[in-house]
Amino acid sequence: MKLKILSFCFFILHNLFSQDILPCGKNIMSNLAISNEPNLKKNLDSLKNQQNSILDKISFKNNYIIPTVIHIIHDGGSSNISNDQIYDAIRIINEDFNKLNDDTIYVNEEFTNIIGDIGVEFKLAQIDEFGNCTKGITRTFSSLTNNAYENVKNLVKWDPSKYLNIWVAQSLAIDAGGYSYFPGSAPNNDANAGIVILASQFGSIGQSYSSNSAARSLTHEIGHYLNLEHTWGSGEQGENSNCFDDDGINDTPNTIGSQSCNLNQISCNSIDNVQNYMDYSTCGYMFTQGQKNRMILALESGNPWQNAPRNNLHTEENLIATGVHTSTEYSECIAIIDFRPEKRISCVGDSVKWENYSYNFDSLLSYEWFFEGGSPNYSNEKNPNIAYFESGEYYVSLTITTPAGSASRTISNSVIIQNNSAxxxxxxxxxxxxxxxxxxxxxxxxxxxxxxxxxxxxxxxxxxxxxxxxxxxxxxxxxxxxxxxxxxxxxxxxxxxxxxxxxxxxxxxxxxxxxxxxxxxxxxxxxxxxxxxxxxxxxxxxxxxxxxxxxxxxxxxxxxxxxxxxxxxxxxxxxxxxxxxxxxxxxxxxxxxxxxNIDLSVNEFDYSEQKFRVFPNPVNKNSIIQFELNYDSIIQFELFNLIGNSFGKYKNLFQKGNHALKFFDYFSPLSPSIYFLKLNSSNNIHTIKVILN
Ligand SMILES: [Zn+2]
CATH class of the missing domain: 2.60.120.260 (Galactose-binding domain-like)
Structure with missing residues (x-):
């Protein structure tokens, strides 16, 4: 409920944004997490102290490698985004974090001297948390893709002390393009660390909106994941008070933030670094040296009692364990099989399209389907169409062979074929x-x-x-x-x-x-x-x-x-x-x-009006409601007083024949008065007077 209220407020805020720019959900989700889990604030403070203490002591690595896993949450069709879009997103963040992006040439000369080359490389994991061969991509079929936030992390999540988890969904529960948390501050003592992002804000091809804002959203969210604040500080973009709220970094000028790309923008008495990835501008091209230092400090700090210490991600041991060490050789994997019918319930004679969501391989040797009850009952196609001519519930098996070997899966009752009886x-x-x-x-x-x-x-x-x-x-x-x-x-x-x-x-x-x-x-x-x-x-x-x-x-x-x-x-x-x-x-x-149809059913549900009575009447404790039905019928009794107030009703299916109900079993206690007992069948209403002395 709290989330809904917050997102409603944010929706109003979002109306101020242009169509192209979606806000970042970091603030709203972080505030929610800390209000639910006050200890997260202590985590943040502890990390800050730790970072201050190591500030002058550490020597930076030239290259930090981060094992990364992309979790695609989809409900079929285009929401199951392509590997190419994923590789494109990885390409962009690797360029941005290594100052390899072509567009640094457009950086305002005020800031060209302080562009940060972060020296962080994101590599898709090649070994999953159970030691199995992986392509660093998971694909999960779930309608949560249309309402994603922390809920998608319950579907799939790899050990956040070993991997950077990135969940990609079609639509978020909050009005944002994506969100992440500062180190130590994600829900469940940081076990939910990682990034949730829209497919439309992920990479620059496929389902991405392709604009600079969309393609750089992941860069921005990883900035938060590595402890960067927005350039305008901790508040919301565009507020004048931001001039008095620093982002904690020396070389980023104070600013109220930007949603356009005015290189001459001056909002707090100095020229703004609107091209910073941590702004909302439409031309994010750079981090600064100061932001680099802050991110490296985040990567060098972490507490073992938190679930996602960033300083564990890039250890030699972890790079080997996750298969991203430079010494790790490429290998093919065994497929992970997932499939479902376009329609689980069909009729005799229908053709059922099978949608194949299997993944975890680069090269394919064969698909081998077997369809119990299907015609044909065998296929080598990726997404076959199979007809069914007899009613029943049938299983389906799929075997996928890759250079690494074969994997099989059988799903019982995969499809239900109904007969044509009615x-x-x-x-x-x-x-x-x-x-x-x-x-x-x-x-x-x-x-x-x-x-x-x-x-x-x-x-x-x-x-x-x-x-x-x-x-x-x-x-x-x-x-x-x-x-x-x-x-x-x-x-x-x-x-x-x-x-x-x-x-x-x-x-x-x-x-x-x-x-x-x-x-x-x-x-x-x-x-x-x-x-x-x-x-x-x-x-x-x-x-x-x-x-x-x-x-x-x-x-x-x-x-x-x-x-x-x-x-x-x-x-x-x-x-x-x-x-x-x-x-x-x-x-x-x-x-x-x-x-x-009421007219047609007159003879279906009828009762003998003459035989409907309450006896004795005036009523006493032995009085009965008598009626006779010509057919099995649903009958409702309701008791009213003179001004139409109801004193209870009773409805039931009665068999054909004579019935006698004890009046006070259904209507009591009553004060002495005149009442009306109404009998309702599906096609008729009859009311009789009932006197209670
Ligand atoms: Zn943000």
Whole structure:
């Protein structure tokens, strides 16, 4: 929550920026980290003291080598950026940190004498933290690429005392192009040290915006990682007070900062070094000598009780361990295999495209796929298309051979092929049977397996008799929507207006609860889904109170929803997708999924009006509610007083036949008065007077 508030403030700030320049997220994320973990401030102070004490004692190395790993967080397609873009980003930082960039010739003559040649080289690791051969690049499929911050570090992270970790994502949770932390100040006692950066701000080719600001973002963030402050100091760019806030470096003039490239800019009584990488200008071409000294001090300091001491990165021992020592020879690696179908759930006769996200090799000898149930069941292509002609759940194997050897992976239940049967509508699924997810003609499907951490059948809450499906976001590990697919319905017998009806009950766990339910409809076996409903926490809630413990709805906690099916009337294969995502929520229950048309269903759900009565009336403790049903029906009773205030309701699925409910089992305690008992079936309402003396 705190993060959201901060990022909102930052969003307002960001509106001041031009389209081309994205702000750096260092300040916002560092402030957040220190507020959550006050000890990080002590780390910063300790390192400062240490650096002062070694200032005159150390001899700088000519060349510091930093083992580096790039973690690509992607969700397929272009978000899985190319190796070429990664190599380009590495090229740029190596030029910038060794004064090899061509554009130093454009540096304002005021500053040409103090351009810093840092002497730091970034090398992609060749040995991972488990001793395996690596190309220094990992690729992780996750929707977090669209909402990245510290969360992506839980997906993949290499020992930060041995590697510089750089995570590349499509979109950040904060409004920034990238961010990093000063040494010692990243969350988890600096275990989260490293850089999170947008693919659009990474390198100068591929998905990069390619502008100078974009291509130099990584240079800027590594500056922070090596203890450089912005040239304008610790505040935000553009504020006049920055003239009184130094960046701690002697040869960078005080400045309020820049977002353009005015080489004559004077903001604090002297000409500004707008071309410094640690400014926001559009022409970053240099570090200074003073910045070099500060970065080298950072590389020479570190405490063993922190998780990412920078002085461990470049030791001989670590360079050998990570495979970046000059003596290390190039080697080919065994592939790391990852693949998934473009669509996990398809229909008989469909062709499934397989997307291959395998990595960790330079040269390839072969792909060898095996597709259980597929036609063909074998392929040598990188991303094959495979048809399936029989329903079922099938495994897929992929073997990749490189000069280093072969690697294989089998994923069971990789793809689910549905048959073409459909439930003739109108119809109702009441979830009263516990053999969920039911038979092949009434099959509910989940992207993942049904389990208590996603959609599952339960007998705790029901608006029919004993069962419903439910889900709770409290334990969700990621932002991916949790999906449940309905059986397919045949709507050829329906006429307009027809609806998807369902009953639901939902409670918040706390005011932090933040959930979304979406319902989508497809008539082409899931190729295209049209969203028909989207409800957030406040619109979903059917009870007034928050429920800290498991929410189990009572009869009057249920509400009915209906979604028009007019566009799909006459279609023979219509399927519904319930998508739930969020966090910190309590249970959402769904029951009595009905597909129907009120006019058509008159004879489906009916009761004998004449036989609906309360007896004896005036009521006493033995009074019963009597009614007779011609068909199995969902009936709701609700009791009102003369001015329409409700005194409770009760809803259930009743079998065909005669029923007798004890009045006071459902409505009590009541004060003497005249009441009205309303009986609601799906197609009729009937009200009778009830007297209590
Ligand atoms: Zn910055």
């Amino acid at each position: 439930i003739l509508s109108p119809n109702i699924i009441d979830f009263n049977s516990n053999n969920f997810p039911y038979s092949s003609s009434n099959q509910w499907l989940s992207e993942n397996n049904f389990s208590n951490s996603t959609w599952h059948w339960n007998q705790y809450g029901s608006n029919s008799s004993i069962g419903s499906i439910r889900i709770r976001s409290f334990n969700f590990e990621n932002d991916d929507p949790k999906k449940i697919y309905s059986p397919k319905f045949n709507l050829e017998n329906l006429t307009s207006p027809s609806y998807l009806y369902y009953d639901y009950a939902y409670a918040k766990k706390s005011d932090e609860s933040n959930d979304i339910l979406k319902i989508k409809v497809s008539n082409d076996c899931g190729l295209n889904w049209i969203t028909r409903l989207s409800k957030n926490t406040d619109n979903l809630t059917t009870v007034n109170n928050n429920y800290f413990f498991s929410f189990i709805p009572t009869n009057n906690n249920w509400e009915e929803e209906k979604i028009s099916l007019t566009p799909w009337i006459g279609d023979s294969l219509v399927q519904f997708l319930f998508e739930f995502s969020g966090n910190e929520g309590n249970y959402l229950y769904i029951d009595n999924v009905r597909i129907g």
